[in-house]
Amino acid sequence: QEDALKKVVAHAKEYGFVFPSSELYDGLSAIYDYGQNGVELKNNLKQYWWKAMVQLNDNITGIDSAIFMHPTIWKASGHVDAFNDPLIDNKDSKKRFRADVLVEDFAEKFEEKAKKEIEKAKKRFGEDFDQEQFESTHPKVLEYRKQKQEILDRLAKTLETDLSKTKELIEELGIGDPETGSKNWTEVRQFNLMFGTKLGSTADTATDLYLRPETAQGIFVNYLNVQKTGRKKLPFGIAQIGKAFRNEIVARQFIFRMREFEQMEMQFFVAPGSELSFFEEWKNKRLNWHLALGLGKENYRFHDHEKLAHYANAATDIEFQFPFGFKELEGIHSRTDFDLSAHEKFSGKKIQYFDPELNKNYVPYVVETSVGLDRLFLAVLSNSYNEESLEDGTSRTVLALPPAIAPTKLAIFPLVKKDGLPEYAQKIFNDLKYDYNVMYEDKDAIGKRYRRQDAIGTPYCITVDHDTLKDNTVTIRDRDTMTQERVSVDSLRELIDPKVNM
Numbered sequence: 001q002e003d004a005l006k007k008v009v010a011h012a013k014e015y016g017f018v019f020p021s022s023e024l025y026d027g028l029s030a031i032y033d034y035g036q037n038g039v040e041l042k043n044n045l046k047q048y049w050w051k052a053m054v055q056l057n058d059n060i061t062g063i064d065s066a067i068f069m070h071p072t073i074w075k076a077s078g079h080v081d082a083f084n085d086p087l088i089d090n091k092d093s094k095k096r097f098r099a100d101v102l103v104e105d106f107a108e109k110f111e112e113k114a115k116k117e118i119e120k121a122k123k124r125f126g127e128d129f130d131q132e133q134f135e136s137t138h139p140k141v142l143e144y145r146k147q148k149q150e151i152l153d154r155l156a157k158t159l160e161t162d163l164s165k166t167k168e169l170i171e172e173l174g175i176g177d178p179e180t181g182s183k184n185w186t187e188v189r190q191f192n193l194m195f196g197t198k199l200g201s202t203a204d205t206a207t208d209l210y211l212r213p214e215t216a217q218g219i220f221v222n223y224l225n226v227q228k229t230g231r232k233k234l235p236f237g238i239a240q241i242g243k244a245f246r247n248e249i250v251a252r253q254f255i256f257r258m259r260e261f262e263q264m265e266m267q268f269f270v271a272p273g274s275e276l277s278f279f280e281e282w283k284n285k286r287l288n289w290h291l292a293l294g295l296g297k298e299n300y301r302f303h304d305h306e307k308l309a310h311y312a313n314a315a316t317d318i319e320f321q322f323p324f325g326f327k328e329l330e331g332i333h334s335r336t337d338f339d340l341s342a343h344e345k346f347s348g349k350k351i352q353y354f355d356p357e358l359n360k361n362y363v364p365y366v367v368e369t370s371v372g373l374d375r376l377f378l379a380v381l382s383n384s385y386n387e388e389s390l391e392d393g394t395s396r397t398v399l400a401l402p403p404a405i406a407p408t409k410l411a412i413f414p415l416v417k418k419d420g421l422p423e424y425a426q427k428i429f430n431d432l433k434y435d436y437n438v439m440y441e442d443k444d445a446i447g448k449r450y451r452r453q454d455a456i457g458t459p460y461c462i463t464v465d466h467d468t469l470k471d472n473t474v475t476i477r478d479r480d481t482m483t484q485e486r487v488s489v490d491s492l493r494e495l496i497d498p499k500v501n502m
């Protein structure tokens, strides 16, 4: 599993998708830059989301609000008081950990033990093995899973009631620093994840600000502006794509958990009482959107929250099978009127909707969908990465990206760099570049050029050869099947269009 992620990280760097940020200066932890191919893939993912949310829903509009916001907004939203993670330090190694993650990783060891038992039995029984039956009856498996659950339950309780109890739990379980083994822990304390900064130039007038930890609040504080100027009737939604910043304690797993990342969020405003049916509707709509990317149904699952955040009356995650297991990709929350009511209270201004059908005023309820763009990028990249052994004994690395989001749609090659072939190929390039992101390449042998395009996920390659000059046909090669077909130059657009358009 670790190896699978390492390969994706290395590939992302080698082919210009993702670079460690400030690499020249040895990098900044959990911050990344997107390279020449990464930015194209990321832009395509944004467009794919924007199209589905804003363009195809006539009751959803977009905005782009500022990253800097009035500091009282984060008081109202609860982030100043409650956007914390439990932090613990190891006194010997001076390393810092998220206390809950430390315990969760420990609990996960019991799950691994259970999995080992299952694997052993699978080997022993071969074809006759009934895994479901085994998992639900085998005493060792049951015991390991019981122990895991007990630890997680106790953790949840201590986090809710008393953080000093979390320290006691860590000590009682005998958990040590994963690297050094040292069990010399400090007290657990709350660590606020927001980054602070200052607005203004003189020391006495400067105001403390935060970099926004979510884009959602930019939508809430613009609810009235959009509703009034857009003359919107409930239910309607506001969508936004933008950067968010969190000073994460555990920064690992590549672009899965970053300190600067991008969110694609939509807040859907509805009448009180109707929120749970809209919540169900958006759960299904969002899952179907993910499935349409074609990464495989088996790689998604819902994880309904039993413990709800202070603002929610229903919440679920869409989890994706990353190289390190099923993890949250998107959150869908029924946020009640928590945010708008809080902004009414803190700003002193009315945020009410007059419902002409019910003939009364109320604060709208909200259903939110929130997906991390970088996590989506990692989902697509890790799922598309394949190492294939070919029939002729060689191998290739291919990114089987959904064609609609591939950075380059088409690469155009002259077979040789003479006899007028480059000029002909350039002509095709110039003709198609207005419609697609196309690439022209004439260096190296044709086989090598194909491999390079496979590695960045280009769905089609076109080769111009000497016959092209006679009959205006070219070969078009398919990334996935590697088959080549002879087609007329005039038919290229018709052939490619239905496959690469969103």
Ligand code: ATP
Binding pocket: 214, 246, 248, 255, 256, 257, 258, 259, 261, 262, 263, 328, 329, 330, 331, 370, 371, 372, 373, 374, 375
């Ligand atoms: P997690 O539990 O994994 O920390 P979260 O529940 O705090 O995530 P939300 O606040 O619901 O996340 O944010 C919505 C989405 O934003 C998440 O589903 C995820 O895709 C993305 N996201 C959140 N934190 C990060 C991060 N540090 N790096 C990248 N993406 C993130």
